Amino acid sequence: MATSTKAATGDSDDRLPLKKIPGTYGAPFFGAVKDRLDYFWFQGVDTFFKSRMDEYKSTVYRVNMPPGPPGFPDPRVIVLLDQKSFPVLFDTSLVEKKDVFLGTYRPSLSFTGGYRVLPYLDPSEERHTKLKTFCFNILKDNGPRLFSEFSNAIGDSFIVWETALEEGGTASFSTECAQFAFNFLFRGVVHRDPVAPGEASLGTKGGEHASLWTAPQLAPVASLGLPHAIEELTVHSFPLPFILVKSQYDPIFKFITTYATDALGKAEALGIDRNDAANNLLFFLSFNAFGGFNIFFPAVVREIAGVGPDLMRELVSEVKDVLAATGENKISLQSLGKMSLVTSVVYECFRINPPVPFQYGRAKKDFILESHDASFEIKKGEMLFGYQPFVTNDPKVFADPGTFNPKRFLGPEGEKLISSVFWSNGRETDSPTLQNKQCAGKDLVVTISRLFVAELFNRYESFELAPKPAGPAGPTSQVTFTSLIKNAKT
Structure with missing residues (x-):
């Protein structure tokens, strides 16, 4: 007999009517190919989901x-x-999270030195406990350092943008974002500047190496911008081999094994093989953190620019007023905590643009699932999939969900909505633990994102962007400054 998701909370008596799950997989092989073509080319991602939701009248x-x-x-x-x-x-009593990080497939273990890294492990696995403990320890030991290294790294980028604008009239936010994101993460955790000379120096190629190493792993579920026919016959039909990016992986791995001696030593103390720890550290920094910030920061800049000068003035005012009230010359964790508008803007960006749009889990047993409107029977072994940009635009929870509202999370009523922000494999009001799959660095990511907005408006009173390039590239497309107006006292 199927258990109920409500039975676990003691509310099974008011279960909604049980309905058959609508939809079809089509003919073997051909149905999947048709859906893939709709997803990538004929409809696009959002229309792919919405058209079926409308057709079946079901979420x-x-x-x-x-x-x-x-x-x-x-x-x-x-x-x-x-x-x-x-x-x-998020409920690991009902779903298994083994090898579902990227969905229905897992890239070759060659990309990670032959190891299944933490995101692909289920909490029931012993290595999950050890590796997530290692991750928690890294964050605890290096949190303050990451905070200060971010301020240093973005300060360097301010100079780069301002110089580029003076010399050429535009400045690439996206290119420099990759540089400061990679540098602050590796400086903060490895305790070595990737650019500094040395036997394992990455120079200015670190972010490029990380992006190229990541690309083949994501290629089957993303568009690389190649002609449609070529993508369908290659990266969407067969996995790309690791050998194509071995020359990108090797320098990052060497940098970590050469310089991250403190972190790797602590991993060994937990009983984790040194190469296992190094590959997990490479994945945490290059795929999870660097990849996430590289997607999210451009989206933040675009959303703020889309609202316009009034929001920028309010952000400048809040940052300056808080620093004046606290008597600080630079932004600290304490002053950042008093910037409520900055925080609301960041949560709204996570709501509109969750950096990880997909979540997967395989049913561990039969159970009853409820939507807003009906109940459905889930069978053991079935794969469940959630598209977060639709979930965090649920009109039953958020008023005018398609509009970016920078003040949505202000005040008591706004704070209640924070629990409905999903981006980290859990609710924003939940905490990562050894027993769940919520991102270990969730709180750090939010803090650094708030710091990014605060640092931006501590230096600039406004900025303008070049028009968004045409096409389906979305928030990861090139973001370019056409102006940066510094604050009068900067």
């Missing part, structure tokens, strides 16, 4: 998710697109 339905055949595992999933059904993906 829960069946469909095939890329990549699918011929070179990838079973693509069949049950889609969850509302705030009531989606959180089941």
